[in-house]
Amino acid sequence: MLNFKRLRTKILLSIFTSVVCIVLVLMGVIYLISKTQINNETTELTAEIARARSNEIAEFIRARIDDVEYLSLNDDIRSLKKEAAIAELNKFLSQKSHIYDIMFYADLDGITHINTGQIANISQRDYFQYIVTNRRGDYFISNPMVSQATGRAVFVIAHAIKDDSNKVIGLIAGSVEAKNLSSMVDDMKIGESGAPCLVDGTGLTVYHQNLEYIMKFDLLKSNELGFRGLEEAAREMIVGESSVKQFQRPDGNKMIIVFNPIKHTPNWSFVVMIANTQFNKISNNILKLLIIILLIMIVTTIFISIGISNMISKPIIKISSIIEQISKNDLRVKENAETDKLLKRKDEIGDITNALKDMQLNLIDMVKSIKESSESINNASNDLAATAEESSATGEELSSGSESITKNVEDSNISIENTTSGVQEVSASAQSIAKLAQDLNENATEAFNASNQGVKGIKEIVNAAIEAVRTLNIRQ
Numbered sequence: 001m002l003n004f005k006r007l008r009t010k011i012l013l014s015i016f017t018s019v020v021c022i023v024l025v026l027m028g029v030i031y032l033i034s035k036t037q038i039n040n041e042t043t044e045l046t047a048e049i050a051r052a053r054s055n056e057i058a059e060f061i062r063a064r065i066d067d068v069e070y071l072s073l074n075d076d077i078r079s080l081k082k083e084a085a086i087a088e089l090n091k092f093l094s095q096k097s098h099i100y101d102i103m104f105y106a107d108l109d110g111i112t113h114i115n116t117g118q119i120a121n122i123s124q125r126d127y128f129q130y131i132v133t134n135r136r137g138d139y140f141i142s143n144p145m146v147s148q149a150t151g152r153a154v155f156v157i158a159h160a161i162k163d164d165s166n167k168v169i170g171l172i173a174g175s176v177e178a179k180n181l182s183s184m185v186d187d188m189k190i191g192e193s194g195a196p197c198l199v200d201g202t203g204l205t206v207y208h209q210n211l212e213y214i215m216k217f218d219l220l221k222s223n224e225l226g227f228r229g230l231e232e233a234a235r236e237m238i239v240g241e242s243s244v245k246q247f248q249r250p251d252g253n254k255m256i257i258v259f260n261p262i263k264h265t266p267n268w269s270f271v272v273m274i275a276n277t278q279f280n281k282i283s284n285n286i287l288k289l290l291i292i293i294l295l296i297m298i299v300t301t302i303f304i305s306i307g308i309s310n311m312i313s314k315p316i317i318k319i320s321s322i323i324e325q326i327s328k329n330d331l332r333v334k335e336n337a338e339t340d341k342l343l344k345r346k347d348e349i350g351d352i353t354n355a356l357k358d359m360q361l362n363l364i365d366m367v368k369s370i371k372e373s374s375e376s377i378n379n380a381s382n383d384l385a386a387t388a389e390e391s392s393a394t395g396e397e398l399s400s401g402s403e404s405i406t407k408n409v410e411d412s413n414i415s416i417e418n419t420t421s422g423v424q425e426v427s428a429s430a431q432s433i434a435k436l437a438q439d440l441n442e443n444a445t446e447a448f449n450a451s452n453q454g455v456k457g458i459k460e461i462v463n464a465a466i467e468a469v470r471t472l473n474i475r476q
Helices: 007-072 082-096 126-133 178-186 219-225 230-237 276-327 337-343 348-419 424-475
Strands: 100-107 111-114 119-121 139-141 153-162 168-177 195-199 205-208 243-248 254-261 269-275
Touching: 007 082, 007 139, 007 153, 007 168, 007 178, 007 195, 007 254, 007 269, 007 276, 082 100, 082 111, 126 139, 126 153, 126 168, 153 178, 153 205, 168 178, 178 195, 178 205, 219 230, 230 243, 230 254, 254 276, 269 276, 276 348, 337 348
Parallel strands: none
Antiparallel strands: 100 111, 100 168, 111 119, 139 153, 153 168, 195 205, 195 269, 243 254, 254 269
């Protein structure tokens, strides 16, 4: 169980917490940056693929334009003679039947001769109006439509037929099945949910991997079906723009749509739709990897933190035990392998350990010095006590002598007074001697009392010094 008051635990927790917080912040930043970067790069890669694939389709369309242009220059076709023209058309189809559904030509009235021998009127068709009626250009590509003959999606590539004076005298056209473009779409695989498709200039889905959408799903009416944002993207498609947008399916799933215009077409677009979950899947895989790395780093950090905390706390614990020993008046220097290792260190721990050792040695020397001083004071106090006793004895003798003198003087004084009262000089002398004896007696008494007080003070000092020496001896 961790003791949160211990230095080792505090060091362990501080290192572990700091490292984990830093790693979490770094991983969060890395995840956000990588998620954004992956989304951007995936979107850009998808856009590049869409551009490349739209260029591939444009090359296919350009080749078909060249086909009909080549036929428009054929003399038999320019003659508009049925048998010769149809013969040339069938000859051409014998080589390109895998691309074209039918071939046909028309005169200025819209009377059309099909390679199968059938006759129709196309004067109301948009490509006839564009080339013959309005003379707006030499070739025209229609938006896909459902063929009445085959029931399949087709689009028409038409080109003007001109005479030697460069005057339009009719048009030649080929009906190309939209399935020819499917191989350019189907072999494109972007993740698990990437769905490429073709959208014509009216917003109608020309080709989609989901066959139910072909020639039926109009992006410009997608809002009516519960889509959100797809119709806005379709409006940009039909004017020939390229972009990356987001939309929401009726089931709530969010999608990213990438579209790019196809050259030589009436604003057809190559479109790729990718679910947001596809992007998130990559980001989630990165997140899982980061979590695994985090767990590994946490375990590694725990072991490193334990090692660092032991490396720091063990010497401090040892130094703490030495200080505690000194606080208990135990000044012995206990040298062992662990202490020697600390003393040899060249860092702050080594400096502290060496300073503690020096302090112990200095304290030992101080105690020895105090012990020697106390012994000297004890000897001196003993000598002083003996001297004081001698002084006291001398004072007592002086006091005793002064008392004898006083008594003798008093006896002499009484005798003199009784013997003669007339001898004044003797009396005065006796009085002087008595006074001197009394003064001597008082001085002797004061000297005796002073000597007793001095002896008492000296004894107290000696006893105090002896007690201090005994205390130091006991602690050492």
